[in-house]
Every structure is written in C-alpha cells, then in structure tokens.
Amino acid sequence: MxxxxxxxxxxxxxxxxxxxxxxxxxxxxxxxxxxxxxxxxxxxxxxxxxxxxxxxxxxxxxxxxxxxxxxxxxxxxxxxxxxxxxxxxxxxxxxxxxxxxxxxxxxxxxxxxxxxxxxxxxxxxxxxxxxxxxxxxxxxxxxxxxxxxxWADSIIYDTIRNIKVIKELLNIDSRPPVKEVQELKFLLQDVLIIYFTLRPILTPDFVEHAEPTITELFNHFINGMHDPELVKAQFMQVYSNALVYGYEEALAPAYKEEGLNIHRIEDWPAEKINYVPDSIKTILAPALEAKFRWFRKNLNSSK
Missing domain, CATH: 3.30.460 (Beta Polymerase; domain 2)
Structure with a gap:
C-alpha cells in the first residue's frame, strides 16, 4: 500500500x-x-x-x-x-x-x-x-x-466508449446543445483526456489542426475554469473544430482491419471486449505505462 x-x-x-x-x-x-x-x-x-x-x-x-x-x-x-x-x-x-x-x-x-x-x-x-x-x-x-x-489495454478500449459519449454533444451534424456549465466542463475534460491518450497515434495533420485548441483548453483547466462564459466559449471552439472526428480516425482503420466497427462497439462479440489491435497497442500501451514508471523513478530519487 x-x-x-x-x-x-x-x-x-x-x-x-x-x-x-x-x-x-x-x-x-x-x-x-x-x-x-x-x-x-x-x-x-x-x-x-x-x-x-x-x-x-x-x-x-x-x-x-x-x-x-x-x-x-x-x-x-x-x-x-x-x-x-x-x-x-x-x-x-x-x-x-x-x-x-x-x-x-x-x-x-x-x-x-x-x-x-x-x-x-x-x-x-x-x-x-x-x-x-x-x-x-x-x-x-x-x-x-x-x-x-x-490496465493499458482496458484504457485504450474504453476510449472508444468515451469518444461515443462526447460525440453526443460534439456531433457537427446537429446543432450544439444547450447544457449546464458543469456538464460542459466534464465533456471538455474528456476531450483533453482522449487527446492525450491517443496523441501518439493521431495523424500529423490532425495534431496541427487540434493543438492550438487543446493547448488553450488545457491552460484554462490548469488555471481554473470558473467563468461560465469561458466554458461555453471553449465548448463552441471544440465543437466547431470537430475534434471528435480526428479521434475516431485514429482508431477506426486498425479495428476495421479486424472486422470491428468502432461506431458499433455495443454489437461486438463478447470475446472482443477489451480488445486492442497490435498496431495500436504497441504504440499506446508503452506510452501510458511509461508515465507511471516516470513518476516512480522521480519519487524514488526524491527520497
């Protein structure tokens, strides 16, 4: 412990x-x-x-x-x-x-x-x-x-579900919904989490497109995002930049090669729950696990 x-x-x-x-x-x-x-x-x-x-x-x-x-x-x-x-x-x-x-x-x-x-x-x-x-x-x-x-595979797999959750509010085919500020803050936090989780496999073009929005949003979160108007403005920026689609594009091809549609994850065979293709796993899993090795190394050196 x-x-x-x-x-x-x-x-x-x-x-x-x-x-x-x-x-x-x-x-x-x-x-x-x-x-x-x-x-x-x-x-x-x-x-x-x-x-x-x-x-x-x-x-x-x-x-x-x-x-x-x-x-x-x-x-x-x-x-x-x-x-x-x-x-x-x-x-x-x-x-x-x-x-x-x-x-x-x-x-x-x-x-x-x-x-x-x-x-x-x-x-x-x-x-x-x-x-x-x-x-x-x-x-x-x-x-x-x-x-x-x-643990890393479960995190990657669950990211597909989380993308579907945020897409409820970020679907550019629908008008941006009116939601409580707190709900928008949770959504924006998930936008950041998904971005940093998938960052190593995002396409260079998408990173170039998304990075200014993500950097601005991240800085607001770190400094405390208490102004309701700021939260709404950040939501509209994320919505208009269609970030959720870049997340989908990072995952969909590898799963499609395995006959799995990330847009219909609910219908996958039960044995494919927690499944991550090797082409994604070999990149993302080491990156996720490396964070905790880095923390442990620095904690040990500070003792």
Whole structure:
C-alpha cells in the first residue's frame, strides 16, 4: 500500500492512487480465491487521464475529487453466476472501504449494477460507486470491464466508449446543445483526456489542426475554469473544430482491419471486449505505462 495519497489540501498523488487501485485488486483476487474457491485474474488502475498532466512525481495539477478506477474481469468464470458476482462486488466494496480508510476517507452508500452506455450489449460494463462521507473527495467509482486484459489495454478500449459519449454533444451534424456549465466542463475534460491518450497515434495533420485548441483548453483547466462564459466559449471552439472526428480516425482503420466497427462497439462479440489491435497497442500501451514508471523513478530519487 502507498505510504501517502494526498499532497496537500487540494492535491493528490495520482501515482499512489494508481498503485492503490492496483493493489486493491490484487487483494480482492486473493480474497475471492479464499471465499469462492477460484482464482480470478484482475487488473486495475486509474481511469480518467488526469495522470497524463500531473507533475513529475505524479501530483495532480488540479483538485481531483472524483477518483476513478478501471478493472478488467475475466469472462467464463464463476462470476457468470449472479450470486458469485454479488459476492465479488461485496468483497470489492469492503476492500475499497478498508484501503481508503487508511487515508482518512470514509466510503459509504455503495451502489453498483447499472450498465454503462455504449458498452457491449451482451456483457455491458458496470460500475460501483461509493461516496466519501468526509467530503475530502466526492466519490470513488470503479468500472468493471469484462475480459482479462492489461490496465493499458482496458484504457485504450474504453476510449472508444468515451469518444461515443462526447460525440453526443460534439456531433457537427446537429446543432450544439444547450447544457449546464458543469456538464460542459466534464465533456471538455474528456476531450483533453482522449487527446492525450491517443496523441501518439493521431495523424500529423490532425495534431496541427487540434493543438492550438487543446493547448488553450488545457491552460484554462490548469488555471481554473470558473467563468461560465469561458466554458461555453471553449465548448463552441471544440465543437466547431470537430475534434471528435480526428479521434475516431485514429482508431477506426486498425479495428476495421479486424472486422470491428468502432461506431458499433455495443454489437461486438463478447470475446472482443477489451480488445486492442497490435498496431495500436504497441504504440499506446508503452506510452501510458511509461508515465507511471516516470513518476516512480522521480519519487524514488526524491527520497
């Protein structure tokens, strides 16, 4: 378990958070084997991308209060039975509560089970959410994605879903919708997360087109984007620059070669959940994992 988690009243070390999620899944795996009698391979880590713009030791540059995790869960296991899945979720819930309690968070009111939109129809992603009674953070939320995969593969695969989510508001074939400012801020944050996640495979022409908008948006986020008019203006800039289509173009060809349409990810065979073509994986996975090796190196050298 990490020695610490928070780096001041409004900062969190995202490397330590990633390790906490990873270690929690390892502990759950051991507890599931003990209670249910089967070894269930689990891989977990941070979801959300704020680590992509943390400082050199993994400390967040903004006040992160929503703690997201993504966990891959194998298909064709004892978890296919509802009673075993219920037991698994209860074990996971208890482990999160115990582990986060060590950092003075009190996770309460757990809820889980609703399918996540734009995920596989046969085996939809689900989530567990627990609220922090201390109010230090808002909540901890874990996405459970079927099929055993590395953390990096799950992040890349889930990016397709996230693109579909943001496209609801960024579809240039529809008039820009009127939404609450907070919803627009979350969307703009996802625009940044997807950009930095896919950056190594984006086409040079698209990067040249998108970089000014992304740089401006990123700087506003880092400095705090509290003005509603600024949020709306940034949304319109992202909308008019059609960034979501560049994200799709970076992923679609490789999946199409495998007979998979990213626009219909809900209809993929269940065995293709968490699937990433090698041509994408060999570029993006090392880049994602390198961030945490960099954090660890700098943390070790600072001791």
């Amino acid at each position: 990490p020695d610490g988690l928070f780096a001041g009243p409004k900062r969190i070390n995202l490397y330590y958070l990633h390790e906490l999620f990873r270690h929690s899944a390892t502990m759950v795996r051991s507890e599931v084997k003990q209670e249910l009698g089967e070894d269930i391979a689990l891989n977990a880590g941070m979801w959300g991308g704020s680590y992509l713009v943390a400082d050199d030791t993994g400390v967040s540059k903004t006040n992160v209060v929503r703690l997201y995790c993504i966990t891959s869960v194998p298909n064709n296991s004892i978890l296919d039975k509802k009673e075993n899945l219920d037991s698994f979720m209860d074990i996971y819930r208890k482990r999160l509560q115990e582990n986060f309690k060590q950092y003075s968070l009190e996770l309460v009111d757990p809820k889980w089970g609703e399918p996540i939109p734009y995920t596989n129809r046969a085996r939809p992603t689900t989530a567990m959410q627990l609220w922090d009674a201390t109010k230090r953070v808002s909540f901890v939320r874990v996405f459970f994605v079927w099929n055993e995969a590395t």
